[in-house]
Amino acid sequence: MSQEKAxxxxxxxxxxxxxxxxxxxxxxxxxxxxxxxxxxxxxLYTCAAGISPSGIVHFGNFRDVATSYAVVCELRARGKKARxxxxxxxxxxxxxxxxxxxxxxxxxxxxPLTSVPDPEGQxxxxxxxxxxxxxxxxxxxxxxxxYRYQTQEYxxxxxxxxxxxxxxxxxxxxxxxxxFKTDKGNQEKGIDxxxxxxxxxxxxxxxxxxxxxxxxxxxxxxxxxxxxxxxxTDKVEQIDFRETPVVKLPWKLDWAMRWGEEQVHFEPSGKxxxxxxxxxxxxxxxxxxxxxxxxxxPQMYEFVGIQGVKGGKMSGSKGGAISPxxxxxxxxxTLLKWLYMRRSPMQSFNLAFDTEVYRQYDEFDREVASFQRxxxxxxxxxxxxxxxxxxTDPAPLAFKQAVALGQITQWQPEKLRxxxxxxxxxxxxxxxxxxxxxxxAWLTRYNPEEIIALRDGPNADYAAGLDDKRRAQIAALxxxxxxxxxxxxxxxxxxxxxxxxxxxxxxxxxxxxxxFFKDVYNLLIGKDAGPRLSTFLWAIDRAKVLAxxxx
RNA sequence: GACCUCGUAGCUCAGCUGGUAGAGCAUCUGACUUUUAAUCAGGGGGUCGCGGGUUCAAAUCCCGCCGAGGUCACCA
Numbered sequence: 001m002s003q004e005k006a007x008x009x010x011x012x013x014x015x016x017x018x019x020x021x022x023x024x025x026x027x028x029x030x031x032x033x034x035x036x037x038x039x040x041x042x043x044l045y046t047c048a049a050g051i052s053p054s055g056i057v058h059f060g061n062f063r064d065v066a067t068s069y070a071v072v073c074e075l076r077a078r079g080k081k082a083r084x085x086x087x088x089x090x091x092x093x094x095x096x097x098x099x100x101x102x103x104x105x106x107x108x109x110x111x112p113l114t115s116v117p118d119p120e121g122q123x124x125x126x127x128x129x130x131x132x133x134x135x136x137x138x139x140x141x142x143x144x145x146x147y148r149y150q151t152q153e154y155x156x157x158x159x160x161x162x163x164x165x166x167x168x169x170x171x172x173x174x175x176x177x178x179x180f181k182t183d184k185g186n187q188e189k190g191i192d193x194x195x196x197x198x199x200x201x202x203x204x205x206x207x208x209x210x211x212x213x214x215x216x217x218x219x220x221x222x223x224x225x226x227x228x229x230x231x232x233t234d235k236v237e238q239i240d241f242r243e244t245p246v247v248k249l250p251w252k253l254d255w256a257m258r259w260g261e262e263q264v265h266f267e268p269s270g271k272x273x274x275x276x277x278x279x280x281x282x283x284x285x286x287x288x289x290x291x292x293x294x295x296x297x298p299q300m301y302e303f304v305g306i307q308g309v310k311g312g313k314m315s316g317s318k319g320g321a322i323s324p325x326x327x328x329x330x331x332x333x334t335l336l337k338w339l340y341m342r343r344s345p346m347q348s349f350n351l352a353f354d355t356e357v358y359r360q361y362d363e364f365d366r367e368v369a370s371f372q373r374x375x376x377x378x379x380x381x382x383x384x385x386x387x388x389x390x391x392t393d394p395a396p397l398a399f400k401q402a403v404a405l406g407q408i409t410q411w412q413p414e415k416l417r418x419x420x421x422x423x424x425x426x427x428x429x430x431x432x433x434x435x436x437x438x439x440x441a442w443l444t445r446y447n448p449e450e451i452i453a454l455r456d457g458p459n460a461d462y463a464a465g466l467d468d469k470r471r472a473q474i475a476a477l478x479x480x481x482x483x484x485x486x487x488x489x490x491x492x493x494x495x496x497x498x499x500x501x502x503x504x505x506x507x508x509x510x511x512x513x514x515x516f517f518k519d520v521y522n523l524l525i526g527k528d529a530g531p532r533l534s535t536f537l538w539a540i541d542r543a544k545v546l547a548x549x550x551x
Numbered sequence: 552g553a554c555c556u557c558g559u560a561g562c563u564c565a566g567c568u569g570g571u572a573g574a575g576c577a578u579c580u581g582a583c584u585u586u587u588a589a590u591c592a593g594g595g596g597g598u599c600g601c602g603g604g605u606u607c608a609a610a611u612c613c614c615g616c617c618g619a620g621g622u623c624a625c626c627a
Contacts, residue, residue: 026567052627092627113585162585182552185624251627275623276554302556303621348558348620350563359563359576366575404588426587452588496585510586517587532587 025346026379028386031266032074035297039265045080047072048267048296049145050087053113053130056321059351060270063301066340067268069143073386085262086145090114090127091248093213110212112248114151127151137324139332142388146225148262155245163247166202167220167363169290170322174200176285180277201226201246202253206246209233252279256286256295264296268345268389274300301345307444308354322351328433329441330357332434335364338387342380351420353446359398368393378403394428401425402432402439404531406537408454411440415539425534452525454544462522463551471551473498473516478549481542492534524548 034047049064051057071184075082090113097105101119108116108126116126123129138145153159166173174197181191201217207230214231217236226244229235241247249257258264273279284295306322327336330353339360343349352360353550369383370376372391395422405425409415413432420427445452466474475491476498485491521530524545530536 030567054627089627092608095626180624182624189625271555271622272627273622274555278554278623279627300555348556356563362577398589401589424591450588492585495587514586521587529588532589534587535589536587 016390026382026458028070028074028341031297031299032078033127035071035075035266036078036080038294038297042265043081044263044421045075045082046085046262046264047075047082047267048085048087048262048264050267050435051129052092052136053127053134054092055130055131056323057134057203058321058323059097059306059327060304062324063340063345064270065138065143065145066337067299067301067345068266068384069337070383071266072267074382077382084145085148085264087148088131089150089151090125091150092251100105110210110214112151112206114149115206115211116487133323133325137328140328141324141337143337145173154248157242158221159244159249159257160242160245162261163203163241163249164224164292166249166253166257167226167491168222170200170202170220171197171486173188173286176251176282176289179285180282182277199350204248204250205239206248207232208237208239208244208246209235252282253286255279256283256291259283259287259296260291260293260547264515266299267296268299268301270303271300274298275339282502299345301499302348304340305348306352307350308352327351330438330446331360332438334388335361338364338367338383338389341386342383353442355447357442358400361396365396365398368396373477392537394430395426396431397425397427397435399435399439399442401427402435402453403443403450405535405539406436406439407443408531408536411436419535419539422538423532426458452527452530454524455539455548456527458548458551459523461524462519462526466519466551470515470519474519474549474551477520478546481546485538488534488538491538495533495537520549523551 039045047068047070051061051064065086071081092113094105094108094111094113094116096109097103105116108396113127114125116127118124118126120129123132135145135147165498177200178193178196185191186193201220203217203226204213205215205217205226205228206213207215207228209230210232212232216229216231218227218236220226225238225240226247227236227238230237237268240247248254248403269280280295280298287293287295309322323421324336331339331351339349339351350356366378367376368384368389371381371389371525372393376384377411397416401420402416405416405419409419413436416432416436417429422431463471480491480494480498495517496513499516501512504512517533518528520533521527524530524536
């Protein structure tokens with residue numbers, strides 16, 4: 001992009017005008033335009049994301065990563081060097097005990113997340129437990145992040161000078177804070193601007209007596225010494241935070257400091273941060289007025305919804321939080337990335353655990369197919385590529401079929417493959433291997449009511465309602481199954497021919513066939529419909545079937 | 552109180568910088584000696600939340616209103 005165009009691209013805080021480089025109209029192109037306009041000619045572009053590991057990192061937080069990831073991909077596609085920085089805000093305080101965690105953990109409230117033990121005792125800390133799961137998922141998704149652990153960064157002393165700087169300018173910091181507080185809010189909270197100015201210290205101190213941030217800062221010596229009172233023990237001490245790194249900047253300053261420290265050019269955030277007067281605005285003011293640096297290009301994103309999660313089945317202990325790892329149980333990595341990146345961050349969408357998943361897989365498969373035929377528009381093509389789809393991805397097994405056929409083959413890939421071949425369903429072995437476990441998890445963990453199970457014994461109630469003619473049809477089927485069934489098509493033909501009668505018209509024959517299928521389904525699985533009968537009968541245990549058909 | 556998003560076919564949604572309303576599913580019809588949780592072709596179905604405005608032209612831009620959801624003003 002030329003300088004001239006870059007300047008035209010806009011300086012508003014929302015997505016800018018389209019330019020030649022974003023001719024495809026894709027949201028990510030517009031963001032990239034904006035980044036390049038705000039920060040032209042950088043050696044290295046830094047896109048950031050960050051999460052506080054205060055509990056299960058849920059699927060909504062993943063939008064932070066997905067959005068930034070798309071911008072990284074776009075910048076690289078334009079020949080820029082870009083890195084993807086991810087901050088674990090694990091030096092944040094433990095705020096509340098989540099549902100499912102031992103209530104006694106309330107004694108850790110106020111401590112850094114890295115000082116709270118793992119409730120299950122498996123990980124070095126509370127924070128690490130959730131970080132580890134998330135990092136594992138990012139690996140599965142093929143997203144490489146440059147991780148920063150804020151506890152380490154703070155304790156290493158890396159930020160000491162910045163903390164001192166903030167303290168030295170605490171009057172200005174107080175002023176900036178006040179700028180964004182409303183009179184009404186001040187009244188409600190009993191904040192008096194004058195006292196605030198005098199008592200405000202822009203730091204959080206983790207008491208060396210209690211380990212918590214329930215601390216009152218008493219004085220600052222202008223260098224690196226700070227005196228505080230631990231409110232839990234009422235003890236007072238002076239520390240030199242250069243040697244005793246227990247001091248942290250509060251969020252509304254911390255963020256701005258890190259933008260400068262890491263040279264961040266783009267960072268998305270949820271609307272909790274982006275609301276006017278919210279933490280982005282405050283940090284942007286700190287960045288400009290105190291650190292003398294532009295804030296990164298922001299992008300607000302809408303939250304992601306979830307549907308089809310049945311009550312108790314979910315990890316109810318964790319208050320129903322859904323992590324990317326859980327999503328990856330049922331979504332292929334490429335599909336999941338595609339779902340997050342295909343729409344503008346401002347567009348909300350739903351992830352699903354119910355039959356909606358069928359639609360998402362189908363839509364994705366069609367999209368990939370059109371891409372592979374070279375028919376996808378540049379914008380759609382780009383998103384697919386960012387998601388990791390390639391020209392040579394093997395033919396997919398429809399998810400619906402993975403579920404249906406998976407069940408009747410006891411989830412054995414080789415058997416399914418054989419069945420697919422015999423039934424002339426085209427799909428690759430690779431896709432079977434990838435999707436079968438997802439289909440199994442989807443069905444057994446989240447949609448057990450969809451399971452097709454052979455009855456334990458004959459359906460006597462249903463059989464009682466059958467007349468002689470229909471009983472005869474069932475008997476004919478049994479007889480056929482006792483013999484040598486050579487192929488699925490042969491079985492198929494027999495199934496259709498059994499109810500046929502020269503006396504019936506075509507229409508009547510169809511009705512008779514439908515009735516016959518219904519009878520068989522009811523006898524076998526107690527439902528009016530099921531998987532295609534020929535395939536089903538071919539695959540399932542013959543002796544069991546014969547027992548169920550013996551009425 | 553401020554701000555944000557959404558409101559387009561029965562359902563889920565596309566519609567980028569304005570130019571005669573789109574897709575998938577569902578439904579209906581038909582084809583395949585086969586109305587099966589696996590095929591194919593075709594059809595029907597929308598006053599684009601409501602009311603103004605700008606324009607030769609608005610689902611698309613502007614203003615107002617209604618409805619749904621959300622965020623902040625504590626902390627992060």
